[in-house]
Amino acid sequence: MEQQRSVSGLSQSPRSPSSQPYLSVSVTDPVKLGNGVQAYISYRVITKTNFPDYQGPEKIVIRRYSDFIWLRDRLFDKYKGIFIPPLPEKSAVEKFRFSAEFIEMRRQALDVFVNRIASHNLLQQSEDLRTFLQADEETMERLRSYETGIFKKKPADLMQIFKDVQSKVSDVVLGKEKPVEESNPEYEKLKHYVFELENHLAEAQKHAYRLVKRHRELGQSLSDFGKAAKLLGACEGQALGKAFSDLGAKSEALSIKLQKEAHQLLMSFEEPLKDYVRAVQSIKATIGERANAFRQQCELAETMKLKEINLDKLMLTRSDRVGEAEHEYKELKAASEEATRRFETIVRQMNEEIVRFQEQKTQDMGIAFHEFAKGQARLANNVADAWRSLLPKLEACSSA
Amino acid sequence: MMGSENPGFEEAHLFASREEMENLVLDDPLTTHHPNNNNSYSSFRSANSSISESTHHPLSPPVLSTSADSDPLLSPPVYRNPNASDNNSYIEPPSYADVIFSPFDENSANEINRIDSTSQDTDSSFALSRSSSSSSDYIKITVSNPKKEQETTNSLVPGGNTYYTYLITTRTNIPDFGSSEFSVRRRFRDVVALSDRLAEAYRGYFIPPRPDKNVVESQVMQKQDFVEQRRVALEKYLKRLAGHPVIRLSDELKVFLQVEGRLPLSVSTDVASRMLDGTVVAPHEVVQPAKGGRDLLRLFKELRQSVANDWGGSKPPVVEEDKLFMEKKEWIHDLEQQISNASQQVETLVKAQQDMGETMGELGLAFIKLTKFENEEAMYNSQRVRAADMKCVATAAIKASRFYRELNAQTVKHLDTLHEYLGLMLAVHGAFTDRSSALLTVQTLLSELSTLHSRAEKLEAASSKIFGGDKSRIHKIEELKETIRITEDAKNVAIREYERIKENNKCELERLDKERRVDFLNMLKGFVVNQVGYAEKISDVWAKVAEETSGYAKDS
Numbered sequence: 001m002e003q004q005r006s007v008s009g010l011s012q013s014p015r016s017p018s019s020q021p022y023l024s025v026s027v028t029d030p031v032k033l034g035n036g037v038q039a040y041i042s043y044r045v046i047t048k049t050n051f052p053d054y055q056g057p058e059k060i061v062i063r064r065y066s067d068f069i070w071l072r073d074r075l076f077d078k079y080k081g082i083f084i085p086p087l088p089e090k091s092a093v094e095k096f097r098f099s100a101e102f103i104e105m106r107r108q109a110l111d112v113f114v115n116r117i118a119s120h121n122l123l124q125q126s127e128d129l130r131t132f133l134q135a136d137e138e139t140m141e142r143l144r145s146y147e148t149g150i151f152k153k154k155p156a157d158l159m160q161i162f163k164d165v166q167s168k169v170s171d172v173v174l175g176k177e178k179p180v181e182e183s184n185p186e187y188e189k190l191k192h193y194v195f196e197l198e199n200h201l202a203e204a205q206k207h208a209y210r211l212v213k214r215h216r217e218l219g220q221s222l223s224d225f226g227k228a229a230k231l232l233g234a235c236e237g238q239a240l241g242k243a244f245s246d247l248g249a250k251s252e253a254l255s256i257k258l259q260k261e262a263h264q265l266l267m268s269f270e271e272p273l274k275d276y277v278r279a280v281q282s283i284k285a286t287i288g289e290r291a292n293a294f295r296q297q298c299e300l301a302e303t304m305k306l307k308e309i310n311l312d313k314l315m316l317t318r319s320d321r322v323g324e325a326e327h328e329y330k331e332l333k334a335a336s337e338e339a340t341r342r343f344e345t346i347v348r349q350m351n352e353e354i355v356r357f358q359e360q361k362t363q364d365m366g367i368a369f370h371e372f373a374k375g376q377a378r379l380a381n382n383v384a385d386a387w388r389s390l391l392p393k394l395e396a397c398s399s400a
Numbered sequence: 401m402m403g404s405e406n407p408g409f410e411e412a413h414l415f416a417s418r419e420e421m422e423n424l425v426l427d428d429p430l431t432t433h434h435p436n437n438n439n440s441y442s443s444f445r446s447a448n449s450s451i452s453e454s455t456h457h458p459l460s461p462p463v464l465s466t467s468a469d470s471d472p473l474l475s476p477p478v479y480r481n482p483n484a485s486d487n488n489s490y491i492e493p494p495s496y497a498d499v500i501f502s503p504f505d506e507n508s509a510n511e512i513n514r515i516d517s518t519s520q521d522t523d524s525s526f527a528l529s530r531s532s533s534s535s536s537d538y539i540k541i542t543v544s545n546p547k548k549e550q551e552t553t554n555s556l557v558p559g560g561n562t563y564y565t566y567l568i569t570t571r572t573n574i575p576d577f578g579s580s581e582f583s584v585r586r587r588f589r590d591v592v593a594l595s596d597r598l599a600e601a602y603r604g605y606f607i608p609p610r611p612d613k614n615v616v617e618s619q620v621m622q623k624q625d626f627v628e629q630r631r632v633a634l635e636k637y638l639k640r641l642a643g644h645p646v647i648r649l650s651d652e653l654k655v656f657l658q659v660e661g662r663l664p665l666s667v668s669t670d671v672a673s674r675m676l677d678g679t680v681v682a683p684h685e686v687v688q689p690a691k692g693g694r695d696l697l698r699l700f701k702e703l704r705q706s707v708a709n710d711w712g713g714s715k716p717p718v719v720e721e722d723k724l725f726m727e728k729k730e731w732i733h734d735l736e737q738q739i740s741n742a743s744q745q746v747e748t749l750v751k752a753q754q755d756m757g758e759t760m761g762e763l764g765l766a767f768i769k770l771t772k773f774e775n776e777e778a779m780y781n782s783q784r785v786r787a788a789d790m791k792c793v794a795t796a797a798i799k800a801s802r803f804y805r806e807l808n809a810q811t812v813k814h815l816d817t818l819h820e821y822l823g824l825m826l827a828v829h830g831a832f833t834d835r836s837s838a839l840l841t842v843q844t845l846l847s848e849l850s851t852l853h854s855r856a857e858k859l860e861a862a863s864s865k866i867f868g869g870d871k872s873r874i875h876k877i878e879e880l881k882e883t884i885r886i887t888e889d890a891k892n893v894a895i896r897e898y899e900r901i902k903e904n905n906k907c908e909l910e911r912l913d914k915e916r917r918v919d920f921l922n923m924l925k926g927f928v929v930n931q932v933g934y935a936e937k938i939s940d941v942w943a944k945v946a947e948e949t950s951g952y953a954k955d956s
Contacts, residue, residue, distance in 0.1 A: 193777045200770045207763040214756040221752040225745040232738040235731070240917050243924055355780060362786040366952030369793045373945035376800070380939035387931040394925045398918075 023049040023118040025133065027063075027111040030103045040064050041103060043110065047133045051124075059134055065090075067132065068110055070144045074128040075117065080289045080342065081349025082123065083357055085116035086278030101263070105271055112275065180298045181291065190354065191287060198280045205273040212266045219258030226251030239397045246393060250386045257386075261379045268375065272368035276361060283357070286350065293343040300336040307332050539572040539642040541657070543635040546627045547585075563587050564627055566634060570657045576649055577658065584660050588613075591634060594656045598641075600688060601652060603834035603897075604904030606827040606912065608640035608647075640823075645911070689837040698844075702837075705844040722902070728909060729832060736825040743818040750812055757804030764797030789949060796945045800938050807934040814930065817923040821916065828912070835905055838898040845891040852887060856880045 029044040047059045068087055076084050088109035091102065114133075117123045131143070182188075226248040233244030307329045314322045543566050551561035569583040595610035611633035618626050638657075642648045767790045774787040856877060863873040 189777075196773065196777075200766070200773055204763065204766040204770060207759060207766050210759045211756075211763055214752070214759045218749075218752040218756050221745065221748040225742070225749045228738070228742040228745040232735075232742050235735050235738045236920075240920055243921065247924060247928070355782075358780045358782040358786075362782040362789070363952065365786055366789055366949055369789055370946060370949035370952045372793065373796065373942045373949060377939050377942035377946055380935045380942060384932050384935035384939060387928045387935065390928050391925075391932070394921065394928060398921050398925070 021050060023047070023051055023054075023124055025111075025114045025118050027107055027114060030107050032098060039098070041098075041106075043107060045114070045133065053130055055134055061133065061135070061140075062137055063132070063140065065106070065110075066144055067140055068113065071117075071128055071132045072113075075123060075126060076285065076289075078126065078128070079123060079349075080293065081286060081346035081353070082120070083279065083282050083286055083353045084123075085113050085120075086275065086282045087113055088278075101266070105267065108267065108271065109275065180295050182294050194280060194283050194287065198277060198284070201273065201277045201280060205270065205277055208265075208270040208273050212262050212270055215258050215262035215265060219255045219262065222251045222258065223255035226255065243390075243394055243397050246390055250390060254383060254386050257379060257382045261375055264375050265372070268371035269368050272364055276365065279357070279361070286346075286353075290343070290346045290350065293339065293346050297336070297339040297343045300332065300339045304329070304332045304336045537572075537574050539570060539574060539577075539648055541571075541635065541638040541642055542569050543567070543631050543638065544569065546631055549587075563589075564630075566631055568634075568638065568657060574649070577654060579658075582658055584656075584658060586656070588630065588634075590656065590662070591637070594652055597652045598647060598650065599830070601650065602647060602904075603689075603838065604831050604901035604908070605644075605646060606824060606831050606908045608637060608644065609823060609826045609830070611637055640820075689834070689841070701848065702840050702844045705847055706840055708847070709840075709843065725902075725905070732825070732828055736822070739818055739821055739825070743815075743822060746811075746815045746818060750808055750815070753804055753808040753811065757801045757808060760797050760804060761801030764794045764801060767791070767794035767797065770794075792945055792948055796941045799941050803934050803938050803941070807930060810930045810934075811927060814923050814926040817919050821919070824912070828908075831901075831905055831908060835898075835901050838894070838901045842891065842894045842898050845887060845894050849884065849887055849891060852880060852884045856884065 024047070026046045027043050028046065030041045031043075032039060033042050034040055042062050042064050045061050045063050047054070047061075048057060050057065072084055072087050075082075088106050117126070117129055123129065132140075135143070229244050229248030229251060231248075233241040233246075233248060235241070236244055307325070311322070311325045311329050314325050319325075545567040546564050547567075548562050549565050551563060565585045565587045567583055568586055569581070570577070571581050573580060591610055592613070595607075598607050611630065614626075614630070617629075621629070641653055647653060771787045771791040771794060774783045774790070778784050778787065859873055859877050859880065863870045863877065866873075
């Protein structure tokens with residue numbers, strides 16, 4: 001079932017540019033633009049590709065966060081059933097919004113986002129992706145503001161509105177109070193799994209974030225301790241004083257290593273966990289879409305049946321409204337078939353996606369765990385080395 | 401919290417505390433685990449909980465864990481050094497730290513032999529570390545078995561007034577004591593009396609300060625907790641006394657440790673008879689400071705003298721001439737500041753290490769839950785692979801968490817030396833005060849003498865003008881001469897006392913310097929060796945995980 005995906009978006013130099021199709025994107029160079037409340041960060045998005053529909057081997061555009069949101073929303077609309085890669089959150093605290101760390105985390109997450117789309121065999125065909133990667137800034141701005149305008153739902157999709165109204169009416173008419181749900185035990189199991197998974201992951205991520213904080217706090221306390229030890233050493237003087245001073249110096253040096261490791265931990269361990277949580281939330285959104293599609297299918301099928309009954313009645317009474325009713329029935333039938341098709345597509349997509357998701361996550365977490373373990377081992381080694389270097393001097397002190 | 405999320409994890413609801421969950425994880429046959437870790441971990445945890453609470457005032461005893469915290473698995477705790485050689489099955493091959501740990505093991509061996517220990521406190525090996533290196537004689541004191549007793553005499557309220565007594569057991573091989581093991585029951589009042597008597601008898605010495613009376617706390621705290629807190633404090637105090645080379649052999653301490661029954665309180669001076677007898681200060685009283693005594697007149701005189709010293713135009717008759725001493729005093733003050741500062745930073749460091757360990761453990765447990773979850777719900781092999789990876793990381797995190805917490809318990813033990821010396825600084829202040837008050841007494845007496853002499857001269861001059869003598873004046877002169885004689889004696893005694901105290905100060909300062917150097921060096925060594933040892937262990941744990949997950953490594 002594993003579909004052949006194009007070469008991972010992260011590769012910079014494909015073997016033979018012309019034969020192997022590749023689409024590789026990097027999000028780089030965050031720059032703060034604008035002033036005061038209007039200020040925002042812009043990114044350079046560099047696309048390297050040999051896809052036929054794309055302009056040239058390389059294209060560079062400038063994008064901002066809301067452009068990424070636009071892309072995500074469009075993909076979500078068009079590719080129901082597919083787990084759209086998650087975006088990093090809108091910023092929380094104002095003060096934090098322009099901190100170097102936040103900017104770097106967001107940049108990294110955006111880079112991962114686009115590359116996941118680029119390496120997904122269906123999503124990479126998207127026209128919206130092409131627009132996002134190629135269009136000039138004015139076009140992008142126009143599209144973006146249109147999207148965030150009042151008319152989120154395109155008026156062209158009258159059928160959609162019609163269907164929505166219909167569903168609401170038929171609900172009341174048919175005396176149904178609860179929304180209709182699939183009675184598929186395997187799917188139930190999956191839904192339960194997804195919801196539970198989010199809880200577990202959120203907890204793990206919470207502790208991971210705390211662990212980052214602990215590293216920082218330990219670093220700070222080592223720095224303060226080092227300073228105090230140095231002062232004590234200055235007061236003591238002689239060999240003992242020197243020992244204290246050396247200890248203080250080592251302590252301060254370790255403090256720096258700890259701060260570094262805290263940053264590493266944040267980027268290589270906590271962020272992937274957060275990303276995992278977001279991915280699960282994206283799945284939940286797809287689950288929602290599937291539920292909508294299922295409900296529509298059911299309701300249209302019901303409505304169609306009613307219309308059929310009505311039509312037969314009219315035909316029997318040879319009413320002059322038969323023509324009209326027939327026409328309506330045909331439309332409804334088409335809509336119903338469309339809804340069924342959509343629903344079944346979603347089901348099919350989801351089944352593929354879940355396999356891909358599990359494998360992807362095993363990979364992603366594997367890397368994260370590896371980096372985490374490496375970082376902790378490295379830190380512990382630094383600590384051991386630093387303290388160990390003091391021992392000969394301390395020995396010399398006591399024998400003196 | 402745990403049981404509800406993971407229906408498959410049957411054992412969850414059986415355990416109340418996180419520690420038991422950790423034990424469960426590490427008991428898993430899939431992970432290596434040394435059975436003794438249970439006990440050592442538990443005693444360290446309780447040791448740690450005594451530290452992680454509240455800001456720790458250097459002189460007050462550590463707050464012990466409340467019953468809610470106590471680990472149901474905890475039987476009478478035996479302090480075990482996790483790095484003792486029998487743990488090598490857990491860490492193979494023996495690391496650098498295990499080899500270097502040997503000076504440590506000696507102390508921990510001492511502590512293991514302390515069978516009488518019913519306390520859970522992380523008693524610093526402060527008193528032990530030096531005595532074991534200098535000579536083979538020892539005094540081991542333990543305080544235990546608090547009992548509630550009834551006040552029998554002079555009780556206005558019938559059935560009222562209860563107090564607690566503590567069993568004080570001493571083991572020693574010093575012949576002066578006459579016996580090698582003995583015990584006595586004492587109440588806190590006796591300790592106060594002991595402390596007061598020592599202060600009288602050993603002026604100029606660095607006498608360890610006694611535990612506070614803590615009147616407020618005794619009303620506010622739970623009786624159990626307060627009594628336990630006091631027991632610990634008493635034990636520490638007596639250990640410190642036993643660690644002082646001069647005081648350990650004092651009569652006062654001997655009586656306290658051996659003789660049952662109420663301790664005689666300090667000799668008090670009767671103010672009334674004072675006033676009646678006149679204004680002369682008897683020589684034997686001069687050996688005590690005016691302040692704190694009941695001799696109001698003497699107090700007043702010395703106060704006047706000290707004011708004259710500070711504000712008077714003329715230099716006092718005798719001044720603190722020892723420049724070296726003045727410099728030393730300043731330096732001691734500075735040292736105290738630095739030790740206090742360092743001690744505060746140590747507390748922060750200890751808390752940070754503690755938090756690190758806790759969070760690491762919580763992270764590990766969260767992943768354990770995830771692992772179980774993924775395994776139960778697995779529909780694809782990728783999930784099982786991920787679950788296995790998670791378990792690997794989780795187990796490592798839990799191990800690392802334990803290491804951090806063990807490291808912390810040791811850190812506290814070592815750096816507690818700083819706290820000990822802060823307490824000692826108080827004793828130093830006391831000794832310096834002894835010196836200055838003795839000096840003040842000398843100055844006062846000298847001033848007094850000069851006043852008396854000039855009065856005598858005036859009287860003699862006046863009476864010599866009258867031929868045949870002035871009976872009343874002659875009588876007065878006789879009396880004055882007598883007073884001068886007595887005051888002269890007192891002055892000599894006071895000077896001798898002052899010199900004696902100066903000598904005591906000097907000896908004690910030398911002792912402080914020598915011992916402090918040794919203690920601090922040991923403290924540093926212990927701390928560093930500890931850090932190295934545990935860092936190596938933690939590194940090993942993670943290196944294994946990095947190895948096992950190396951398949952995921954990005955080729956960069």
